[in-house]
Amino acid sequence: MGVYSEKVEVEKVVTSFKERGLSIGFVPTMGALHQGHLALVENALANNDKVIVSVFVNPTQFNNLEDLEKYPRVLDEDVRLLEKLSSSIVVYAPTVEAVYADKVKAEKFDFDGLEFEMEGRFRDGHFDGVGTIIKRFFEIIRPDNAYFGEKDFQQLQIIKKLVDKKKIPVTIVGCPIYRESNGLAMSSRNVRLKPDYKKAAPFIFEILKAAKAQFGTKSANEVTVWVHAQFANHPLLKMEYFIIADEDTLKIVKRKSNKKAYRAFIAVYADDIRLIDNIALN
Structure with missing residues (x-):
């Protein structure tokens, strides 16, 4: 395995692949790999001749310095998992x-408003940081296909928009959310959950599933009010937001249409750990 x-080193590797006509699959990560990441890599391995995985904790997409500092960095362990x-x-x-270099600063992007919804409302500049690093990696790695998990669904839609607007020749592949046996969406942050919060966290997905069941007969507003009530007095979990949105525009739904696809998005604090999740509703 090459690390x-x-x-310049990875560009030489990419050039050698391209000269031999080999397809390249790319999986960008921030490390602390879990089974969700590995599922993306397995998908890439099955559909490309070569696979490159980036491991980089990108400072420009963090608006919370403490979260950046605490983010787990375990490259040796990540490499061992990938080698298996x-x-x-690569x-x-x-x-x-x-x-x-000497300027840790994000570029400014226009994602046609996708960047101002949901996560964008609570994490100022976050998607400029995401766009900056993904664009740079695409320029270096020149992948044919790039793989992203649907847990970060807003990010997935924004990267598709980035590729479209910048005319980057890569196919973006969205992959299903990988969950722990108790339903909690897999995240590198899960390892930092204290025992009581780890035990409570599956409540998030239980509520999402219940919201999906209700969405068939109730309005988006009624479901949203119900979800807020479920978290209002929870002893451990504090909801930051719950939103039902159009999958394409990420705009909050006011009136349902049979011609559109909708998804529920949620962000919850378990102590100082921020957890996000989502579920397709129709």
Whole structure:
């Protein structure tokens, strides 16, 4: 397995793949890999000749410095997990200095308003940081296909918009949310949950499933009011937002239409750990 930290090194590898006519699948991650990440990599391995996985905790997409500092960094462990899947995987793990030089700053992007919904309302500049790093990695790795989990559904839609607006020749593949046995959406942050909060966290998905069941007969507003009530007096979990939105525009639903696809999105604090999840409603 090749592990590279320098841009010029991984570019040489990419060029060698391209010269041989090999297809490249790309899975961008921030490390602390779990089974959800590995499912993305397995998908990429099954549908491409070569797979490159980036491991990089991107500072420009964090609006909470404490969260950035506490984010787990376990590159050696990540490499061992990937090696079990395939010894031919290429890992690109650059330093912050290698990516941003002496200017750790995000570019400004226009995602046609997608960036101002949901996560954008609570994480100022977050999607500029996401767009900056994904665009740079696409330029370096030049993948044919790139794989993203639907847990970060808003991010997935924004990256599709980035590719469309910047005319980047890559196919974006969205992959289903990978869940723990208790229903909790897998996240690198889950390892930081204290025992009581870990035990309580599956409540999030239980509420999402109940909201989906209600959405068939009730209005989006009625379902939203009900969800707020379920979290209002929860002893451990504090809901930041619950939104039912159009999958394409991410705009909050006011009146349902049989011609549109809807999804429920939620963000919840379990102590100081922020958890997000979503579910397709129709």
